[in-house]
Amino acid sequence: MATARLEGITKSFGDVEILHGIDCEIQNGEFIVILGPSGCGKSTLLRLIAGLEKITSGTIQIDDRIVNDLEPAERDIAMVFQTYALYPHMTIFNNMAYGLKIRKMSRAEIEKRVQKAAEILELTPLLKRKPKQLSGGQRQRVAMGRCIVREPKLFLFDEPLSNLDAKLRVQMRLEIRKLHHQLNITSIYVTHDQVEAMTLGDRLLVMDKGLTAQIGTPLDVYERPANIFVAGFIGSPSMNFMEAQLENDGRSIRISKNEALELPEKGLPEFNGKKVKVGLRPEHFIICDPKEAQINLVTDVVEKLGADTLVHGFSQESKIAMTARLDGIQHFNRDTVLPFRIQSNKLHIFDPDSGKRIN
Ligand SMILES: Nc1ncnc2c1ncn2[C@@H]1O[C@H](COP(=O)(O)OP(=O)(O)OP(=O)(O)O)[C@@H](O)[C@H]1O
Numbered sequence: 001m002a003t004a005r006l007e008g009i010t011k012s013f014g015d016v017e018i019l020h021g022i023d024c025e026i027q028n029g030e031f032i033v034i035l036g037p038s039g040c041g042k043s044t045l046l047r048l049i050a051g052l053e054k055i056t057s058g059t060i061q062i063d064d065r066i067v068n069d070l071e072p073a074e075r076d077i078a079m080v081f082q083t084y085a086l087y088p089h090m091t092i093f094n095n096m097a098y099g100l101k102i103r104k105m106s107r108a109e110i111e112k113r114v115q116k117a118a119e120i121l122e123l124t125p126l127l128k129r130k131p132k133q134l135s136g137g138q139r140q141r142v143a144m145g146r147c148i149v150r151e152p153k154l155f156l157f158d159e160p161l162s163n164l165d166a167k168l169r170v171q172m173r174l175e176i177r178k179l180h181h182q183l184n185i186t187s188i189y190v191t192h193d194q195v196e197a198m199t200l201g202d203r204l205l206v207m208d209k210g211l212t213a214q215i216g217t218p219l220d221v222y223e224r225p226a227n228i229f230v231a232g233f234i235g236s237p238s239m240n241f242m243e244a245q246l247e248n249d250g251r252s253i254r255i256s257k258n259e260a261l262e263l264p265e266k267g268l269p270e271f272n273g274k275k276v277k278v279g280l281r282p283e284h285f286i287i288c289d290p291k292e293a294q295i296n297l298v299t300d301v302v303e304k305l306g307a308d309t310l311v312h313g314f315s316q317e318s319k320i321a322m323t324a325r326l327d328g329i330q331h332f333n334r335d336t337v338l339p340f341r342i343q344s345n346k347l348h349i350f351d352p353d354s355g356k357r358i359n
């Protein structure tokens with residue numbers, strides 16, 4: 001176990017700066033998930049921490065030691081990649097033992113560590129097999145076993161599950177979570193899969209184009225996204241956004257002549273009269289009596305997913321595209337007008353210029 005501290009990390013390839021100053025403090029035993037769209041710099045950040053690339057500026061500290069200039073092998077870090085490349089001609093035991101052998105560890109210690117890791121990962125009956133005799137999920141477990149036996153201070157994962165099919169991914173996700181409970185090794189896990197991020201992370205570091213968009217617990221990030229980017233990136237289907245204006249002493253949000261939402265309590269009097277961007281999550285649309293409707297949604301495509309129904313359409317007056325999520329299976333024809341109220345304490349209000357949350 002270890003703490004890790006990233007301070008002002010930048011990275012340039014040639015004269016292109018990819019990371020623009022990332023800061024993050026990671027606690028002992030914490031599981032941090034780095035989440036962000038493709039190309040935002042997640043793998044680059046992880047490779048810097050591992051020592052596979054040199055940082056351009058900033059500091060990386062593990063426990064009390066600044067590791068900027070240490071070789072990967074000296075950092076006491078183990079990394080699991082998306083492609084786990086096991087040695088095909090070696091048994092599972094030898095695949096897991098290999099890294100320890102080249103470190104000249106004693107046979108007895110190697111035996112002990114591999115057996116222990118195999119037990120944790122339920123690989124004991126498979127130790128004599130070759131990788132091609134294993135399923136994808138089992139191979140991924142071997143790749144993790146290879147890291148566990150090293151008893152590293154820090155675990156780094158770069159999209160370790162993205163080569164597995166959907167069902168196996170869910171299963172491995174739970175196993176990684178359980179493994180973390182058991183071993184409690186400080187971990188940094190990169191993914192662009194939101195569900196993986198929400199379920200695995202103690203905290204998320206959401207990245208946008210080489211910058212930190214938000215750091216917080218999964219619920220923080222979901223319920224109080226710090227900016228429009230995070231609000232739109234986290235959540236599926238995505239949050240609905242619309243332009244609006246604050247009026248009535250900052251208590252009402254005017255979307256169009258006949259469409260308005262109400263903020264709870266005092267509202268945002270300091271922003272009265274200002275243009276804002278409002279975000280509404282699909283699950284906060286509540287069907288209501290037509291007389292009480294705040295938004296009338298004209299249905300277009302209705303997706304029945306089983307546990308819930310997604311209604312895609314547009315608001316009758318302002319024609320803004322919107323998606324509502326309703327419980328259970330609901331039948332609506334195309335072009336039906338559905339009256340909705342929006343839960344007032346679930347509104348997300350942003351400054352349209354800076355993109356920052358203001359409520
Ligand atoms: N060695 C390199 N030389 C030049 N540019 C690079 C190099 N490695 C990465 N990049 C660029 O840095 C940016 C970030 O890449 P990175 O691999 O960190 O993204 P990522 O967030 O991991 O994306 P993905 O989700 O697709 O894996 C990309 O624009 C990429 O093209």
Ligand SMILES: [Mg+2]
Nearest residue numbers: 042043044158
């Ligand atoms: Mg990557």
